[in-house]
Amino acid sequence: GAGVSQSPSNKVTEKGKDVELRCDPISGHTALYWYRQSLGQGLEFLIYFQGNSAPDKSGLPSDRFSAERTGGSVSTLTIQRTQQEDSAVYLCASSLGVATNEKLFFGSGTQLSVL
Amino acid sequence: KNQVEQSPQSLIILEGKNCTLQCNYTVSPFSNLRWYKQDTGRGPVSLTIMTFSENTKSNGRYTATLDADTKQSSLHITASQLSDSASYICVVSPAGNMLTFGGGTRLMVKP
Numbered sequence: 358g359a360g361v362s363q364s365p366s367n368k369v370t371e372k373g374k375d376v377e378l379r380c381d382p383i384s385g386h387t388a389l390y391w392y393r394q395s396l397g398q399g400l401e402f403l404i405y406f407q408g409n410s411a412p413d414k415s416g417l418p419s420d421r422f423s424a425e426r427t428g429g430s431v432s433t434l435t436i437q438r439t440q441q442e443d444s445a446v447y448l449c450a451s452s453l454g455v456a457t458n459e460k461l462f463f464g465s466g467t468q469l470s471v472l
Numbered sequence: 473k474n475q476v477e478q479s480p481q482s483l484i485i486l487e488g489k490n491c492t493l494q495c496n497y498t499v500s501p502f503s504n505l506r507w508y509k510q511d512t513g514r515g516p517v518s519l520t521i522m523t524f525s526e527n528t529k530s531n532g533r534y535t536a537t538l539d540a541d542t543k544q545s546s547l548h549i550t551a552s553q554l555s556d557s558a559s560y561i562c563v564v565s566p567a568g569n570m571l572t573f574g575g576g577t578r579l580m581v582k583p
Contacts, residue, residue, distance in 0.1 A: 361515070392573075397575070398575060399476070399561070399573035399574055399575045399576065400516075400561075400571075400573040401573075402570070402571070405570075448515050448516075450515070458504055458521050458523065460518050460521065461518065461571075462518075463515025463516050463517070464515050465513065465514050465515050466513075466514075466515055
């Protein structure tokens with residue numbers, strides 16, 4: 358596609374349920390990032406994939422959060438046993454590489470609401 | 473802890489007027505500074521990227537300045553339009569693409 362695509366755009370779930378969020382990056386982009394944006398807050402880094410290297414998981418807030426990137430393309434962010442504090446917009450971004458001035462392209466995000 | 477502070481938190485201006493948004497950072501070492509525009513319900517879109525050796529960079533009616541000595545940046549918007557209503561986010565990178573995001577300035581342009 359022309360841009361980064363995320364699905365679903367909105368997700369409402371009950372506390373304790375698992376959710377999967379999907380990101381389809383721009384074709385050919387080797388780097389993929391997940392961020393979380395809570396209301397009125399700056400973006401919080403979650404996880405970063407670059408090519409075939411081991412992902413940088415340093416931003417994941419707990420072991421309930423995990424992410425995969427299959428075939429160097431589509432990525433799935435999974436949140437297990439969701440809590441109300443997980444409610445936020447989850448943004449995915451991709452870039453062609455990791456050069457210093459590499460531009461990041463963001464998707465429109467998934468708005469997650471945990472009731 | 474690396475920090476990026478933006479001011480004001482919110483701003484209302486009349487269409488056609490100019491405005492300047494501020495960003496102060498404590499990130500060190502410093503690699504580059506970016507300004508993003510985020511429309512409601514959308515992801516951020518890059519406006520400018522500056523390295524420490526660049527003092528100013530323009531993108532249409534948007535002009536970003538950088539003073540790496542005082543660790544300050546500004547984003548100046550000229551002749552504002554209704555479509556400029558958005559959040560403007562300052563982002564600083566200590567190295568590569570590991571980014572630290574400011575909380576943003578919410579701009580509203582009124583007719």
